[in-house]
Amino acid sequence: MNTDNALPYHDTKPQGAPDFYYATNATFRFLLKKLGHDGWVRYLRDLGKGYYAPVNTQWRSGGLAAVAHYWRDFFAAEPGSKVEVDEKEDRVELVVHECPLIKQLRIGKREIVKEFCQHCYFLGQARANEAGMEMRLCGGNGSCRHTYAKSEVGLPPQDMSEIKEAQL
Amino acid sequence: MIGCYDFCAHYEWTFGWLDREGGHELVRAYWDEAINHDSQIHARELILKEGFEGMAKYWGHTLAEESPDLGFKITKKEEVFRVDMYDCPSKGFLLKNGLEQYPDYCDHCMGWIGPLMKEAGFTIDHEHNHCGQCWWDMRKQGEPDADVSIGATSGDSDVRLREEWAQDAAKVDAYRQANDPDDKVS
Numbered sequence: 392m393n394t395d396n397a398l399p400y401h402d403t404k405p406q407g408a409p410d411f412y413y414a415t416n417a418t419f420r421f422l423l424k425k426l427g428h429d430g431w432v433r434y435l436r437d438l439g440k441g442y443y444a445p446v447n448t449q450w451r452s453g454g455l456a457a458v459a460h461y462w463r464d465f466f467a468a469e470p471g472s473k474v475e476v477d478e479k480e481d482r483v484e485l486v487v488h489e490c491p492l493i494k495q496l497r498i499g500k501r502e503i504v505k506e507f508c509q510h511c512y513f514l515g516q517a518r519a520n521e522a523g524m525e526m527r528l529c530g531g532n533g534s535c536r537h538t539y540a541k542s543e544v545g546l547p548p549q550d551m552s553e554i555k556e557a558q559l
Numbered sequence: 560m561i562g563c564y565d566f567c568a569h570y571e572w573t574f575g576w577l578d579r580e581g582g583h584e585l586v587r588a589y590w591d592e593a594i595n596h597d598s599q600i601h602a603r604e605l606i607l608k609e610g611f612e613g614m615a616k617y618w619g620h621t622l623a624e625e626s627p628d629l630g631f632k633i634t635k636k637e638e639v640f641r642v643d644m645y646d647c648p649s650k651g652f653l654l655k656n657g658l659e660q661y662p663d664y665c666d667h668c669m670g671w672i673g674p675l676m677k678e679a680g681f682t683i684d685h686e687h688n689h690c691g692q693c694w695w696d697m698r699k700q701g702e703p704d705a706d707v708s709i710g711a712t713s714g715d716s717d718v719r720l721r722e723e724w725a726q727d728a729a730k731v732d733a734y735r736q737a738n739d740p741d742d743k744v745s
Contacts, residue, residue, distance in 0.1 A: 400656040400658070414594060421593035421597070430580075434576060438572065442572045465560075
């Protein structure tokens, strides 16, 4: 078993501060207002290809095992997460029982951007594509399922209606 | 999913993206509209209602959460609220991980705190050295020129007394009675 942490950047604390989730929601609202939906999606795709490049490289070389390893370490560092990472032969599924972002935004009584849950798809798909994979998302608004698979598996196209709107 | 563990890293990446997309004005608008007026509404409510007491509540909580090793000192007096930051958890994360996408990450604090303080009736004397150390004096607008010399407000706790503060004085950005991230005097 690989015991190295898969996260590319490290802090002195074991978990992040959940108040930062407010800034993520506010950033989306700002981008949607200033640049529209297309601009927001462009931001997420650029973030996925650029900021997450070190992780995408790990995924490309390490395959599904690297994807599962990353997400286990990722959610261990996110306060309030209740997530199972299920590594199957041809895919990795993240079963999000309780999304830490939505949970914190509700604790803080923040108006949640209705498109909020789409960010996981646009970002996840951009990252997966960089690693020769596909990502699909089902659910949202606090609980959902992410699927990562190699491109040759032929996952059906993302049905955007399967991604729920987020709300307080 | 975007996480909070590495928040400071993708936050800083976002400044660079916004700058390329819409220039400096879009970055300034982001700090004011998204951070000051949206993300940090809990800070706004406290500071606009309670002034110095609200600052103490906000920074007391936030810095303790982000910097559990207490790499900072708060000094509250009748005429001034001061923070001496010895080991900024936010800039520190970037330095430890070798991340730099935007020319001056530290400007984001003045970018949202400056307009908030203006609205709340305060001006700011501030310096940051780009190495994770800074100080902030908040005073009511219209007060006569304050004494911001070393040790005047926080005595021995003044970050400028630390060995690591002035390794290169030219690297220190300074603001005097300011509220705008672009109003640096040096």
